[in-house]
Amino acid sequence: MVTIKDVARHAGVSVATVSRCINETGYVHADTRKKVEDAVRALNYAPNEVARSLYKRKSRLIGLLLPDITNPYFPQLARGVEDGMQANEFRIIFGNSDENEQKEQEYIQTFIQNNVVGVISSTNRPDSDIYAKLNIPVVFLDRTSSDSPSVYSDGRKGGRLAAQEMIARGSKRITVLRGPVHIRPAQDRFQGAVEVLEEAGIVYNIIQTSSFSFAEAESWAKELFAKHLDTDGVIASNDIVATAVLHEAQRLGKRVPEDVQVIGFDDIPLSSLLSPSLSTIRQPAYDMGKEAALLLIRLIEQGTVDNRNIQLPVSFVERDTTRKVD
Amino acid sequence: MVTIKDVARHAGVSVATVSRCINETGYVHADTRKKVEDAVRALNYAPNEVARSLYKRKSRLIGLLLPDITNPYFPQLARGVEDGMQANEFRIIFGNSDENEQKEQEYIQTFIQNNVVGVISSTNRPDSDIYAKLNIPVVFLDRTSSDSPSVYSDGRKGGRLAAQEMIARGSKRITVLRGPVHIRPAQDRFQGAVEVLEEAGIVYNIIQTSSFSFAEAESWAKELFAKHLDTDGVIASNDIVATAVLHEAQRLGKRVPEDVQVIGFDDIPLSSLLSPSLSTIRQPAYDMGKEAALLLIRLIEQGTVDNRNIQLPVSFVERDTTRKVD
DNA sequence: TTGTATGCGTTATCAC
DNA sequence: GTGATAACGCATACAA
Numbered sequence: 001m002v003t004i005k006d007v008a009r010h011a012g013v014s015v016a017t018v019s020r021c022i023n024e025t026g027y028v029h030a031d032t033r034k035k036v037e038d039a040v041r042a043l044n045y046a047p048n049e050v051a052r053s054l055y056k057r058k059s060r061l062i063g064l065l066l067p068d069i070t071n072p073y074f075p076q077l078a079r080g081v082e083d084g085m086q087a088n089e090f091r092i093i094f095g096n097s098d099e100n101e102q103k104e105q106e107y108i109q110t111f112i113q114n115n116v117v118g119v120i121s122s123t124n125r126p127d128s129d130i131y132a133k134l135n136i137p138v139v140f141l142d143r144t145s146s147d148s149p150s151v152y153s154d155g156r157k158g159g160r161l162a163a164q165e166m167i168a169r170g171s172k173r174i175t176v177l178r179g180p181v182h183i184r185p186a187q188d189r190f191q192g193a194v195e196v197l198e199e200a201g202i203v204y205n206i207i208q209t210s211s212f213s214f215a216e217a218e219s220w221a222k223e224l225f226a227k228h229l230d231t232d233g234v235i236a237s238n239d240i241v242a243t244a245v246l247h248e249a250q251r252l253g254k255r256v257p258e259d260v261q262v263i264g265f266d267d268i269p270l271s272s273l274l275s276p277s278l279s280t281i282r283q284p285a286y287d288m289g290k291e292a293a294l295l296l297i298r299l300i301e302q303g304t305v306d307n308r309n310i311q312l313p314v315s316f317v318e319r320d321t322t323r324k325v326d
Numbered sequence: 327m328v329t330i331k332d333v334a335r336h337a338g339v340s341v342a343t344v345s346r347c348i349n350e351t352g353y354v355h356a357d358t359r360k361k362v363e364d365a366v367r368a369l370n371y372a373p374n375e376v377a378r379s380l381y382k383r384k385s386r387l388i389g390l391l392l393p394d395i396t397n398p399y400f401p402q403l404a405r406g407v408e409d410g411m412q413a414n415e416f417r418i419i420f421g422n423s424d425e426n427e428q429k430e431q432e433y434i435q436t437f438i439q440n441n442v443v444g445v446i447s448s449t450n451r452p453d454s455d456i457y458a459k460l461n462i463p464v465v466f467l468d469r470t471s472s473d474s475p476s477v478y479s480d481g482r483k484g485g486r487l488a489a490q491e492m493i494a495r496g497s498k499r500i501t502v503l504r505g506p507v508h509i510r511p512a513q514d515r516f517q518g519a520v521e522v523l524e525e526a527g528i529v530y531n532i533i534q535t536s537s538f539s540f541a542e543a544e545s546w547a548k549e550l551f552a553k554h555l556d557t558d559g560v561i562a563s564n565d566i567v568a569t570a571v572l573h574e575a576q577r578l579g580k581r582v583p584e585d586v587q588v589i590g591f592d593d594i595p596l597s598s599l600l601s602p603s604l605s606t607i608r609q610p611a612y613d614m615g616k617e618a619a620l621l622l623i624r625l626i627e628q629g630t631v632d633n634r635n636i637q638l639p640v641s642f643v644e645r646d647t648t649r650k651v652d
Numbered sequence: 653t654t655g656t657a658t659g660c661g662t663t664a665t666c667a668c
Numbered sequence: 669g670t671g672a673t674a675a676c677g678c679a680t681a682c683a684a
Binding site for chain 2: 052064079082093109
């Protein structure tokens with residue numbers, strides 16, 4: 001490993017001068033600068049970030065905690081975060097929490113031990129003291145906390161939208177899949193949808209689900225049609241569940257959207273590739289990730305920021321699991 | 327931040343003793359140990375990994391470089407890696423390379439600057455000197471290099487399998503989608519399929535594709551049927567492309583699998599949720615990721631290892647885009 | 653404008 | 669068994 005000492009020796013100056021040169025802090029004569037730059041190039045020197053981090057008590061690392069990267073919604077988020085950070089020369093220590101408090105603790109712990117300068121987390125416990133006790137900036141992503149910085153989309157609005165579009169397209173016996181109770185955005189969607197349904201005086205049923213996993217999605221779908229075979233509109237808690245519903249509906253010989261309409265949530269990449277392609281409420285996941293990164297960076301660099309809560313818009317993406325309206 | 331000094335003061339001993347105690351290195355009297363442990367608990371002390379890393383010239387961090395986490399094949403890989411590392415108390419610095427050499431360089435660079443003790447990479451240039459010059463262990467994942475450690479599945483076998491199953495199920499005018507030429511596993515699959523097709527004297531066409539992206543997959547699918555409308559069997563380069571083919575076939579009013587059979591590659595989670603569900607050649611992505619993690623850890627801890635190349639088996643997953651055979 | 657010396661938090665050496 | 673202390677690589681205060 002080539003250190004600042006080697007560079008100093010090679011350039012015939014002191015380490016202090018090399019440091020000043022590299023960090024553009026303090027005066028350094030043009031000739032000296034040249035010698036140093038040459039030495040840096042010649043030795044292919046790159047500063048040891050660990051030593052830097054130790055001295056300055058902060059790194060160029062941030063911690064990213066997501067429930068499960070295997071859930072197709074999160075890679076988008078992660079990618080947005082990564083791009084935002086990458087562009088600003090921050091690196092990411094990444095972990096999956098599985099929504100497990102223990103793991104969450106462990107990760108946050110090691111984040112701190114590694115001097116990360118900020119954390120982005122999609123936790124279900126934003127108000128937990130794990131976060132309250134942190135003395136570095138935290139941004140909650142796809143989650144909200146009273147007044148902690150966060151980036152999210154309007155779940156309630158999304159739920160309302162889903163119900164409105166479904167009603168406008170003529171469904172009369174709607175089934176709403178209610179997502180996991182401990183996941184805030186899922187409940188917001190549910191609330192929004194139910195509100196509109198109530199307002200419109202539409203008959204609806206509820207199917208309770210407890211995860212967003214592929215494995216279980218199929219069982220909710222089966223349960224749905226077992227209990228409510230005559231339903232003519234399904235508002236799913238996300239696109240994975242919607243996909244399973246679509247699959248099951250077709251297996252039962254139902255025509256979509258003629259016999260039953262389906263609306264998902266998220267607009268994950270696969271949605272447009274299904275047959276029929278899935279109508280859904282789109283969340284701009286990539287943008288949310290990127291915004292979270294930029295917000296965190298502002299927080300890190302400026303200590304505070306005017307707009308701590310960034311809400312991104314949801315929108316109805318009309319595809320082929322809903323009927324056309326004129 | 328509470329340091330080892332604070333613990334020492336609180337326990338009424340020297341930092342050396344605390345260190346010995348924590349690292350279980352050297353003698354320490356039972357009574358002293360107790361005092362130290364109490365102090366650690368009381369102050370909620372956790373060692374600063376940065377200082378450790380600086381002194382020992384190595385961290386508990388590894389670098390993970392994937393082309394694009396947004397491609398649904400990679401989250402599985404990433405998750406496997408993460409679980410393998412997590413279980414052994416290693417953390418991951420993660421980056422997307424976009425198969426871009428520049429980015430790849432940058433990431434590897436910063437990995438080193440952060441004292442990572444190993445790297446896992448799905449690169450298209452395993453033989454590049456970026457890796458050759460690294461003096462920490464590297465494991466290539468889903469990629470092979472002459473004799474560098476790597477974890478992969480048998481692409482050629484997979485390609486052969488796809489072709490065999492397709493032939494066995496009666497397709498006579500097969501189209502093979504040839505994946506990006508610079509991606510080794512894609513070419514292996516292609517080779518394998520073509521071999522079998524040639525051996526069997528089956529007529530086949532080739533459609534060249536240059537990426538695995540969702541966005542472009544649809545255009546390959548359109549091109550396929552534009553050029554070879556009468557094809558009755560498609561061997562896709564991966565499940566994303568297969569999904570697009572399936573979608574396009576249905577749009578054209580073709581019945582799958584009656585008019586045209588489709589076989590994908592990878593077995594990403596969505597494959598089973600399509601209608602009809604996708605027959606595919608499965609790669610055990612999660613296991614591959616995990617194996618890569620464990621291999622890297624062996625390399626890190628033992629310096630060398632007997633089996634440097636781990637090949638995991640592929641298998642045909644029979645679903646509904648292929649006809650049943652008796 | 654440049655160099656010397658100090659400290660960041662930890663571990664390891666060596667003397668006691 | 670235990671405690672000073674040097675060293676890891678870097679950035680800064682201060683002296684020159």
